Amino acid sequence: MPKLAFRRAPSYPTFSTRTGRALPSYTHSSMARDGITNGVNGVGASNGVAPMANVRHAHTHHVRHTRVADLSSDFDTSHPTEVRKYLRTYGLTPPAVESFQTQAERCLKLLSLKPTPIDKFQYLTHLKATNVHLFYRLLAENIKELTPLIYTPTVGEACQKWSEIYTQPEGMYLSFDDKGHLHSVIQNWPKHNVEITVVTDGSRILGLGDLGINGMGIPVGKLSLYTACAGIRPDATLPLTLDLGTSNEQLRNDPLYMGSRRPKVSAQEEQEFLDEMMAALTERWPGIVIQFEDFKNPFPALERYRDHYTCFNDDIQGTGAVILGGFINAVKRTGVAAKDQRAVFLGAGSAGVGVAKQIVEFFMREGLTEDQARKCFWLVDSKGLVTNDRGDKLADHKIYFSRDDNDGKQIKSLADVVEYVKPTILMGLSTIGGAFTPEILTRMSELNAHPVIFPLSNPSSQSECTFADAMKYTKSTCLFASGSPFPDYEGQTPGQGNNMYVFPGIGLGTILSKAVNVTQEMIYASAELLSTSLTPEEHAKGWLYPDIARIRDVSVTVARGVIRAAQASSVDRELALRNLSDEQLDEYIRERMYDPKLEKLLVEEELLHLVKSMQGVEHKL
Numbered sequence: 001m002p003k004l005a006f007r008r009a010p011s012y013p014t015f016s017t018r019t020g021r022a023l024p025s026y027t028h029s030s031m032a033r034d035g036i037t038n039g040v041n042g043v044g045a046s047n048g049v050a051p052m053a054n055v056r057h058a059h060t061h062h063v064r065h066t067r068v069a070d071l072s073s074d075f076d077t078s079h080p081t082e083v084r085k086y087l088r089t090y091g092l093t094p095p096a097v098e099s100f101q102t103q104a105e106r107c108l109k110l111l112s113l114k115p116t117p118i119d120k121f122q123y124l125t126h127l128k129a130t131n132v133h134l135f136y137r138l139l140a141e142n143i144k145e146l147t148p149l150i151y152t153p154t155v156g157e158a159c160q161k162w163s164e165i166y167t168q169p170e171g172m173y174l175s176f177d178d179k180g181h182l183h184s185v186i187q188n189w190p191k192h193n194v195e196i197t198v199v200t201d202g203s204r205i206l207g208l209g210d211l212g213i214n215g216m217g218i219p220v221g222k223l224s225l226y227t228a229c230a231g232i233r234p235d236a237t238l239p240l241t242l243d244l245g246t247s248n249e250q251l252r253n254d255p256l257y258m259g260s261r262r263p264k265v266s267a268q269e270e271q272e273f274l275d276e277m278m279a280a281l282t283e284r285w286p287g288i289v290i291q292f293e294d295f296k297n298p299f300p301a302l303e304r305y306r307d308h309y310t311c312f313n314d315d316i317q318g319t320g321a322v323i324l325g326g327f328i329n330a331v332k333r334t335g336v337a338a339k340d341q342r343a344v345f346l347g348a349g350s351a352g353v354g355v356a357k358q359i360v361e362f363f364m365r366e367g368l369t370e371d372q373a374r375k376c377f378w379l380v381d382s383k384g385l386v387t388n389d390r391g392d393k394l395a396d397h398k399i400y401f402s403r404d405d406n407d408g409k410q411i412k413s414l415a416d417v418v419e420y421v422k423p424t425i426l427m428g429l430s431t432i433g434g435a436f437t438p439e440i441l442t443r444m445s446e447l448n449a450h451p452v453i454f455p456l457s458n459p460s461s462q463s464e465c466t467f468a469d470a471m472k473y474t475k476s477t478c479l480f481a482s483g484s485p486f487p488d489y490e491g492q493t494p495g496q497g498n499n500m501y502v503f504p505g506i507g508l509g510t511i512l513s514k515a516v517n518v519t520q521e522m523i524y525a526s527a528e529l530l531s532t533s534l535t536p537e538e539h540a541k542g543w544l545y546p547d548i549a550r551i552r553d554v555s556v557t558v559a560r561g562v563i564r565a566a567q568a569s570s571v572d573r574e575l576a577l578r579n580l581s582d583e584q585l586d587e588y589i590r591e592r593m594y595d596p597k598l599e600k601l602l603v604e605e606e607l608l609h610l611v612k613s614m615q616g617v618e619h620k621l
C-alpha cells in the first residue's frame, strides 16, 4: 500500500487531497507517485485555486477572497493572535483564544437554550454560514443528537415555514423562466469545484406534499449529511431547487412565498427543462454526481438519464438500498426463507416501488425466480390493493407488482389486506401517519413470531406508527425500523431505516471511482455493504442498522462496495483503484474525506505559514 502521508514540499503551491485547497506547505506524496489524481477534490484542483493562492501570497488583504477565508471564519475565536493580526481581525473578536471544546460547549449550550426545533435549526444554519468547520466538527461529533435538527424531522417543518424563516441564500434556484439560459445561470454559482448536487423541484417534500421552492431545505440538509457522513467537502456541494411552479395553491397565494406563482408545469415541459439542466450541469462540472430528490413522479427522469449521466434517484434507489440493507439483517434474525416471505407495502410510490424492487433482487439472489420473487409483494395505494382488475389506469411503476390472483376481489383497507395476505412484513411508505393501527400491529404479532414492521414515511408526523406503539402492540417481538428517529422504548433502541445510511457512501464511491454512471450493481452493493457494517456488539443487541454515531466508518464501507461494483460494471475511470486491496481502498477513501478537525489544523497552519512568510518580506523591506 502506498503510504498516504503528508510531507513538506519544497515547491509551491500543491494541493491537499483532504482539503482540495492549494496548500503551500503540503503535498500528497503517494498521489504524485502513483499518478492517482485527486478524487473527492480533483475537479477543484484544476480549476484555478492555485492562482488564487498566489494572489493571497502577494496581497494579504486579498485573503478574504481565498478558499481559506471561504471555509474558515475570519472571526473564529480559535485563531491565535498572530493569525488575527494577519487577518486584521485582531481586536475585533474577544481576546481569548479558544479550543474546539470550549467553542463546542458554548454552541451546545446555546442550542439547548433555543426553545423549539426550528430555533435550533436556524441557529445551526447560522453557525454553518459563519464557521463551517466548527459546524461540521460539532455535527460529526454529535451526529445522533444534531441530525434530527438539520434533517428529518425538523427539516420538514423548516420547509413548511421556509417563506417565513428565510434569511440567507444557501443554494441555487433555477426557474422555468430561465429555460434556454440555464447554462449561463449556472455560471453564477461561485464555486468551481462542485462534485455533487442534490436537486429537487419541491413537488413531494418528505411526506408533506408539494412545497414548491420551500423544498430547498432538503438539498441543503442532504448535502450537509454528505459532508458530515461521507466527507464531501462543503464547497464541493451544490444544493439545487427548481422553480417549476407548484400545485400548492396555498403557497401560490402566500405573499411571503418566494417562488413563481404558476401552477406546476406539464410533464413534457419538465422533461425539456431537465434535459437542459442535466446538460448544463455536466458541461460546467464534468463528472458531477446528480442526486434527484423528492420529485413527485421521478421514474421517467431516472429512466431517461441513468445511462447518460452520473445520476441516481435517492427516493427510489437510495431508499431501496437502505431498506434492503436492514432487511437482510432482519431476515437473518427471523429465519423466514425468501420463498415464505409475504410483504405488504402501504404506499406504492417512488419509495414503495423502489424498496420492493430492491428486495425482489435480493430474493432472486436467494434462489427465487423473478416471478416467484415478485409475487411475494402486495402493494396498497390510496385506492387499496393494487390489482390488474381494479378498474383504474395504473401508473406505469405500479404495474410490475399489480396482483392478478385476487379472483376479482378488491380490498380497500390495510386491515383487510393484512387479513387477506397474512404478511410477514409490513412496510409503510404512504405518508399516512398512524396508518399502522394498534389492531394491525397486534394482528402482525399474532401472525408472526417476529413481524418486520418498518414505518418509513417522514417526517415523524407522517410515520405509520411510533416505535413505542410497535413495541407495545407486538409485545416487543417486532423487528423495527422507521424513517425518522424515535426515542428508545424500555431500553430498546429503534433502527432508523433512512437513506442517509447509504446515499453519502453512494455519492462518495461514485466520485472517487469517477464512475460515468451509477449502475444498479453499485446501488445493490451499497445495500449489501451496509448490511455487513454492523459490529458484533450491534448484532448482539439485535440491531438492524449500525450506530449512527459510526456513520463515517459506515460510509467508507459503503463507498468501497460502490467502487468495487463500479469496477465490476466497468464504469469506473479511476483505474488505479482496481489494484488496491480492500484495506488499501478503505485507507484511500478515508484519506480523501473532508475532516473538519484536520481541515481546521491545516487552515491554521497555512495561515501561520503565511504570517511567517509575510514577516520575512517585511523584514527584507
Ligand SMILES: NC(=O)C1=CN([C@@H]2O[C@H](COP(=O)(O)OP(=O)(O)OC[C@H]3O[C@@H](n4cnc5c(N)ncnc54)[C@H](O)[C@@H]3O)[C@@H](O)[C@H]2O)C=CC1
Pocket (backbone or CB within 6 Å): 204, 205, 206, 207, 208, 296, 314, 315, 319, 322, 346, 347, 348, 349, 350, 351, 352, 380, 381, 382, 383, 384, 428, 429, 430, 431, 432, 456, 457, 458, 459, 462, 482, 483, 484, 497, 498, 499, 500
Ligand atoms: N425512510 C426513508 O429513507 C424514505 C422515506 N420516504 C418517505 O416515504 C413516503 C412516500 O414517499 P414517495 O414514495 O416518494 O411518495 P409518492 O407520492 O411517490 O408515494 C406515496 C404513495 O402512498 C400512497 N398513499 C397515499 N395516501 C394513501 C392512503 N391513505 N392509503 C394508502 N396509500 C396511500 C399513494 O397512493 C402513493 O402510492 C414519504 O413520506 C417519504 O418521506 C421516502 C424516501 C426515503
Ligand SMILES: CC(=O)C(=O)O
Pocket (backbone or CB within 6 Å): 205, 206, 207, 294, 314, 315, 457, 458, 483, 498, 499, 500
Ligand atoms: C428520507 C427521504 O429521502 C424522504 O423522506 O424523502
Ligand SMILES: [Mg+2]
Pocket (backbone or CB within 6 Å): 206, 293, 294, 314, 315
Ligand atoms: Mg427523499
